[in-house]
Amino acid sequence: MTLLCTGTAPAAAQTTPSSDDPLAVVVAVAGQDITDRTVTLDPVRAVDLDLTITNTGSTTRSVRLVRVSGEALALDFFTFDTTLPFTVPPRSQVTRSFPLDVRDLDGQAIGLLPTSVELLTEDRVALGSAETVVDVRGSLWSVYGAFGIAMLALAVVLWSSTLVALARHRLPGNRFRRALRFLPAGVATGLVAVVSLSVLRLVAPEPEVEIPLVLGAAVVAMLLGFFTPHPAGPATVREDATAALPRPVP
Incomplete structure (x- = not known):
């Protein structure tokens, strides 16, 4: 293969400003x-x-x-x-x-x-x-402040319903399905963290902050759901007890 190099400049020089260049x-x-x-x-x-x-x-x-x-x-x-x-x-x-x-x-x-x-x-x-x-320097009851309060209330409701279902043995037996059950609560928690850091004037909610916080909270919540104990509900307990009974000898 032969490479041919010439000293001819490109037809459109890169240094030439375009009429569409932003101000x-x-x-x-x-x-x-x-x-x-x-x-x-x-x-x-x-x-x-x-x-x-x-x-x-x-x-x-x-x-x-x-x-x-x-x-x-x-x-x-x-x-x-x-x-x-x-x-x-x-x-x-x-x-x-x-x-x-x-x-x-x-x-x-x-x-x-x-x-x-x-x-x-x-x-x-x-x-x-x-x-x-x-x-x-606005009010906590502004649109942004109210949005943060609404996200906090949503996170509380989601975690409460998920943990109540866990306590009552109503979560799916499949670990991946349990992890997905925890996902919305994790996302809501990440949103609350983003808004709280902003309102407290600690970190501005820029994309490089928002995305890791929300994704991180979602992953942690899913891991919690994945590693929760198997929901041994009343039906499962009855099945285990029946299996443990001695079988009659024919």
Whole structure:
């Protein structure tokens, strides 16, 4: 086999910016970049956001909205849209500042939440974004707090019903089926752990935290179900007693 190497550059050089390249967005609060740090959002006062947007493409990009949203477990728990029309010419940089009114946060979230700041077009197409973690000083009875309380109640109900069935010898005799019976309680426990760590401001519910916690709790619950003793119920006891009786000699 012969390899032919030439010095000809590719038809489309990789360094050539595309007109569809996303805008580079830097967001600052109180003069500090929000990337890789935790930003506190207090519902009692607005926060000023400073945006620095760089367009490395070859076409002018038109921004219509700035969206600030926080999510956990793939669910959005707060979203703020601010109309801020401006354009970013090709190969240029612009800056914009605006106050973000977060008074509704008190009833929407509490604790640490991964948050994104997105630039959207008129048709709600994302042009660029910046990511951070916010510490929401909201109420425990907010939507996110109520979600955590509901998950806790669900976990208690699931564990109670499973353990009662275990005590009454009503679980399946097959170990794998018993493990599956414990699975929902384990998943609910993992969700409670994710929300609790967030509300207590210990760990933000990011995917690299959420997935291991939920999967880990599910696996532990299934192992508990798998290794529980065989459910020797009344019917099984009667069968064992009958088998133990001496058989008449013919």
